[in-house]
Amino acid sequence: MRIPSELSVRAINDGIFITKGMTMTRLIRRIQRSEGHLPCFRTDARDSCQDTNETCEWANDCKHALIAHWQR
Secondary structure, three states: OOOOHHHHHHHHHOOOOOOOOOOHHHHHHHHHHHOOOOOOOOOHHHHOOOOOOOOOOOHHHHHOOOOOHHHO
16 A cells, blocks of 8 residues: 555654555554654554544544454
């Protein structure tokens, strides 16, 4: 999946290097870490996460992503 340009610009402004083959998930976690947040995007933490789009800008994409059957 191609990383959206606005996400790339944000990462560059935060001083994050985007490497070849970097996934959007990994990039979002790096952005979270650089902004002082727990890098929890699409991790097991989403099962107990209480954040909404008002408290976490990634909540909707994180919580509603498909989960492989073996990870449930």
